[in-house]
Amino acid sequence: MGRPRQFDEERVIQRACREFWAKGFDGTSTADLCQATGLTRSSLYNTFHSKEHLFRRALSHYVNTMTARQGTVLDASGSSGLERIRSLLTVIVDDETANQESGHGSGCFTVNTITTIASRNPDIARVVEADLHRRLSSLRLAIMDGQLDGSIAADRDPGDLAWYVTSLVYGMRVAAQSGAGRTALEGIASTGIEALTP
Amino acid sequence: MGRPRQFDEERVIQRACREFWAKGFDGTSTADLCQATGLTRSSLYNTFHSKEHLFRRALSHYVNTMTARQGTVLDASGSSGLERIRSLLTVIVDDETANQESGHGSGCFTVNTITTIASRNPDIARVVEADLHRRLSSLRLAIMDGQLDGSIAADRDPGDLAWYVTSLVYGMRVAAQSGAGRTALEGIASTGIEALTP
DNA sequence: CTTTTTTTGTTCTGATCTGTACAAAACCGA
DNA sequence: TCGGTTTTGTACAGATCAGAACAAAAAAAG
Numbered sequence: 088m089g090r091p092r093q094f095d096e097e098r099v100i101q102r103a104c105r106e107f108w109a110k111g112f113d114g115t116s117t118a119d120l121c122q123a124t125g126l127t128r129s130s131l132y133n134t135f136h137s138k139e140h141l142f143r144r145a146l147s148h149y150v151n152t153m154t155a156r157q158g159t160v161l162d163a164s165g166s167s168g169l170e171r172i173r174s175l176l177t178v179i180v181d182d183e184t185a186n187q188e189s190g191h192g193s194g195c196f197t198v199n200t201i202t203t204i205a206s207r208n209p210d211i212a213r214v215v216e217a218d219l220h221r222r223l224s225s226l227r228l229a230i231m232d233g234q235l236d237g238s239i240a241a242d243r244d245p246g247d248l249a250w251y252v253t254s255l256v257y258g259m260r261v262a263a264q265s266g267a268g269r270t271a272l273e274g275i276a277s278t279g280i281e282a283l284t285p
Numbered sequence: 286m287g288r289p290r291q292f293d294e295e296r297v298i299q300r301a302c303r304e305f306w307a308k309g310f311d312g313t314s315t316a317d318l319c320q321a322t323g324l325t326r327s328s329l330y331n332t333f334h335s336k337e338h339l340f341r342r343a344l345s346h347y348v349n350t351m352t353a354r355q356g357t358v359l360d361a362s363g364s365s366g367l368e369r370i371r372s373l374l375t376v377i378v379d380d381e382t383a384n385q386e387s388g389h390g391s392g393c394f395t396v397n398t399i400t401t402i403a404s405r406n407p408d409i410a411r412v413v414e415a416d417l418h419r420r421l422s423s424l425r426l427a428i429m430d431g432q433l434d435g436s437i438a439a440d441r442d443p444g445d446l447a448w449y450v451t452s453l454v455y456g457m458r459v460a461a462q463s464g465a466g467r468t469a470l471e472g473i474a475s476t477g478i479e480a481l482t483p
Numbered sequence: 484c485t486t487t488t489t490t491t492g493t494t495c496t497g498a499t500c501t502g503t504a505c506a507a508a509a510c511c512g513a
Numbered sequence: 514t515c516g517g518t519t520t521t522g523t524a525c526a527g528a529t530c531a532g533a534a535c536a537a538a539a540a541a542a543g
Binding site for chain 3: 088089090091092093126127128129130133134
Binding site for chain 4: 118
């Protein structure tokens, strides 16, 4: 069935993800992508059709792995709703400090995408929007659990609180990118979670 | 003293600011800037030397007007520290809903800059960093006032709380850009401010 | 071995990019 | 009115951009 591919598609997407993450859609050229992935021009276009298609694949890969990992923390049974959200924020702090220390930039690919092309590209906007709704639902469930087990204030709408936590995470991502170190992020997280307690 | 200019420099910077704000540094071409400002290529380069210089002027203009406006709210005497921060958040909510309704995009030019080129351009990073420190100081003063007048919990470091409020504002900016409407933003603000009360 | 199918490497294309060159135009001072 | 100075319009330069074209290479199917 023809010549087999000399590359692993998943691996290529991961490399492309790093590249787009660091430089954004507009700031990344197809030459950059070829160099980062090791693919030639024709292999890249033969497989992914266009720069925008590859971007969507890379972005989807990012949000899927991120949301999955955060989802396992959020859905962990055995701890209170508040504890699960606290764990989520810990994951964020660890992520950002790891990013800062490992050099390859910081911040969140999703946030970067929201603040740049999402407003100008409906197809890309759809990816982040679907992910947003997934995360809001997960959060709402954890928050409702917390309101039942008494760890989270019950006098507020779970949907509002889910938006609040989302916004808190967004803020921590941007703060990390504007220079906030681990201790600053931990302070933001511990202060921010106070708003949820009864 | 030579031929006088046929344009108002401030006005040009405002137009350029809108353009960069909407499309980002990489996404805005010099042709876009000419069209948006009405200047010809040579006038633009004669006055601002390069795309990056103009970007810095536009960004400085933005952070100055924004921080000044938010500063007057934060420094308002006659109300408690907590009230002043609540007013700040109200300003943010009003800004974002106004942006959404008036069409010309939403979100914050500063946040967009942080999440895109700031990490790749030290000169631009310096602009946002200086502004960040100004805002953190203003916030810390208001928070210390609040801790003295009893409206804000005194058992937390003012610097940590200043970072928290900054992060809260960042988060609201991104939330607005990802589709949060006025009521959602108001919910985030009112929940977020709970964390500050004693 | 031959044919068919797919990937790969290289080259090309036309558009767009930032920035420059240069002369015409418009103003001021004398 | 004339000389000096600055802005303006247009044309251009060289680089880079996303993507297409096409034949060589590599494998499976017959």
